[in-house]
Amino acid sequence: MRPRKEVFATAFIAETVDSYIGVIKKRDTKENLQIKWFTDVLAEYFHVCKPHPIINVQKERFLKVNPDFSIADNGREEEVSIPYFRNKASFSDISYEEFYKLTKQRRSVRWFLDRSVDRELIDKAILAAIQAPSACNRQPFEYHIIDDKELLKTAVALPMGTTGYAHSIQAFVVAVGNLDAYFDERDRHLIYIDASLANMSLMLALETLGLASCPINWPDIEDREQKMAEFLKLKPYQRPIMCIGIGYPDPDGMVAYSEKRPLEVIRKYK
Numbered sequence: 017m018r019p020r021k022e023v024f025a026t027a028f029i030a031e032t033v034d035s036y037i038g039v040i041k042k043r044d045t046k047e048n049l050q051i052k053w054f055t056d057v058l059a060e061y062f063h064v065c066k067p068h069p070i071i072n073v074q075k076e077r078f079l080k081v082n083p084d085f086s087i088a089d090n091g092r093e094e095e096v097s098i099p100y101f102r103n104k105a106s107f108s109d110i111s112y113e114e115f116y117k118l119t120k121q122r123r124s125v126r127w128f129l130d131r132s133v134d135r136e137l138i139d140k141a142i143l144a145a146i147q148a149p150s151a152c153n154r155q156p157f158e159y160h161i162i163d164d165k166e167l168l169k170t171a172v173a174l175p176m177g178t179t180g181y182a183h184s185i186q187a188f189v190v191a192v193g194n195l196d197a198y199f200d201e202r203d204r205h206l207i208y209i210d211a212s213l214a215n216m217s218l219m220l221a222l223e224t225l226g227l228a229s230c231p232i233n234w235p236d237i238e239d240r241e242q243k244m245a246e247f248l249k250l251k252p253y254q255r256p257i258m259c260i261g262i263g264y265p266d267p268d269g270m271v272a273y274s275e276k277r278p279l280e281v282i283r284k285y286k
């Protein structure tokens with residue numbers, strides 16, 4: 017909103033503070049950055065809003081669980097996790113041409129060297145994937161990775177699309193969606209969208225790290241759902257979304273040529 021209103025969010029600040037207090041009570045060290053973000057955003061909110069009966073009450077509740085906190089001091093020395101202006105100094109210097117080249121470099125590769133994938137590289141690719149947008153930033157997915165040779169034998173056979181090259185896959189990723197991220201049935205498709213956006217970044221990042229990948233369909237077949245759930249010990253609200261086979265590309269293995277539909281066919285201006 018530009019310019020920012022002097023008073024806003026009065027319809028939901030109470031439930032936001034309820035949720036905040038709930039999170040603070042369950043404080044888990046693993047979630048410190050999320051708590052910091054939640055605290056910083058609320059502190060900034062109380063800092064910028066003019067006095068208002070609804071906001072004043074919630075500000076008191078916020079301060080009660082943060083007794084040492086000074087809202088007037090929101091320009092704290094440490095970096096605060098609040099809205100900011102885009103800073104060109106931190107921009108990537110990748111040109112469109114280089115990016116386009118990367119998108120063409122990424123092709124579904126099914127033949128990999130018989131060489132274990134460095135876990136550090138997979139972590140790097142996932143770090144890039146985590147930057148993807150997701151509805152309400154809920155990131156309702158997890159990556160389950162199988163790189164143990166024995167476990168791989170079972171894992172690569174779980175989806176249907178690996179016939180003929182399953183044995184070549186060196187690391188197998190299962191993107192799993194968390195349906196508990198949304199309270200309404202109407203949003204049940206979001207796990208597929210959000211995970212897929214992240215998966216694309218993951219596959220592009222793998223290419224920058226000298227790895228290649230093949231996305232693999234996860235079929236909606238009850239028997240397979242059950243087998244995957246048992247294999248990964250999934251919770252009842254978790255669903256496999258798709259799998260990705262990863263490895264160091266075998267220079268002697270060929271890549272299937274996939275002709276893409278032309279721009280003029282895909283792009284439609286009104």
Ligand SMILES: Cc1cc2nc3c(=O)[nH]c(=O)nc-3n(C[C@H](O)[C@H](O)[C@H](O)COP(=O)(O)O)c2cc1C
Binds near residue numbers: 124175176178258272
């Ligand atoms: C959701 C999805 C499911 C896929 N499933 C399989 C699969 O089961 N087996 C397979 O070998 N390739 C699979 N692929 C790879 C596609 O065949 C491939 O992306 C397509 O032919 C385009 O080729 P490219 O990835 O090289 O651009 C899948 C791709 C996507 C996006």
